[in-house]
Amino acid sequence: MLESKRAQRQGKIAILGPRGTFSEEAAYRFMTSPALVLARDLEEIFNFVINGEVKFGVIPIENSIEGSVHLAQELLIKRDVKVYSEIILEINHCLLTLEGVSLKDIKEVISHPQALAQCKQLIRDLGAKTRNAPSTADAARGIRTKKLKNSAAIAPLASARLYNLKVLKENVQDVKENKTRFLVISQTDHKPTGKDKTSIILYLRNRPGALYEALKIFAENGINLTKIESRPSRRALGDYVFFIDLDGHRKEKNIKEVLENLRLTTSFLKVLGSYPRVE
Known part of the structure; x- marks a missing residue:
């Protein structure tokens, strides 16, 4: 099934150049015969996607050892793209x-x-x-x-x-279980498959219990969170933005209701997109 999906995907895909990187390997995991467009930096990948010069872009978002790629997170906050897919790549240095x-x-x-x-x-x-x-x-x-x-x-x-x-x-990394997660960005996210994940970004209102109120919405609706990460918002000292991954597709009834309730209790909510969950 995975191989047939890879073979069906077509179009230009931007990666961080030059050739021979883990980003290129991730692109080949996503598409059988990708038409690679090499970008100078992550921001150029976003520009290629937004301007319609490529259909997809591959960006590293987190590593199991070193953590999140903060520049990629910053661009996801600021730029108008959707997450179409994710790729988990074992890293062999x-x-x-x-x-x-x-x-x-x-x-x-x-x-x-x-x-x-x-x-x-x-x-x-x-x-x-x-x-x-x-x-x-x-x-x-x-x-x-x-x-x-x-x-x-x-x-x-x-x-x-x-x-x-x-x-x-080979395998010269300190920790042998070393994986990097890549996101495939596009102008649209993925249609529902029945085994999906949704990524969101939210700012909380600056008041006591704000985080509890947001997490309570997920718990009361039986929504499983697969990731929650905070990082400074760059707006003020002590002000944080949260990156959250949750099981389910944004078009599912219960996920829709959760997202609407979150909009009422947070100062900012951005739905990055829904896409097939990697098992």
């Missing part, structure tokens, strides 16, 4: 070098800051310094194009194939 380079030759490890943070033990064992790159694939590409013989990149296997690099070690 690899240590990549030029041919002929051994572990003892490595003086520097280059990668995206999140990848470096997820591989601290390896870096300590190597006794190497670190350098940030815009993406894991950029790090791998730099090793190849600059012929860096005393450097290694932490990047996916796809980058090793793309840039013809040697895989010195």
Whole structure:
């Protein structure tokens, strides 16, 4: 069923460039033969979707080790897009070098800051310094194009194939159970499937019991929350915005009623969209 859905999906899909990243792998999980459009940053992915230049965009939203991607959350608050799907990707970080380079030759490890943070033990064992790159694939590409013989990149296997690099070690992340959740954004969300999830953003009124009142609405209607996360709203000290995922589709009668009740008790509610739940 999943394979048939992937094969049926067509259209341009924007990902964070360059090629050879986990974002590209996520795009291939979503669509069998995606027409990839490489974006310079997350904001450009949102712009491509909003302007209709692509049908879909893939954005990383959270990692099981490092937590949420705050820039992606900020853009979801501000920009007018919907969540169409989610993809959970197991992360396998690899240590990549030029041919002929051994572990003892490595003086520097280059990668995206999140990848470096997820591989601290390896870096300590190597006794190497670190350098940030815009993406894991950029790090791998730099090793190849600059012929860096005393450097290694932490990047996916796809980058090793793309840039013809040697895989010195696989699964070098500190925690082996390492997963990243990606969202597929579009101008519309997904039609109901019977096994759905809805993502919302809300601001609470600044008064005692505001959070309790909001959570009570979910509990009284038997709605299961699969995620609740707060982060500073950037409006005032002590003011927070909440990101909530809940079981069910926004078009279902009980979910509709819950969302209407929430609008009455919160200062701001944004429904990001409903989409198939990953089991």
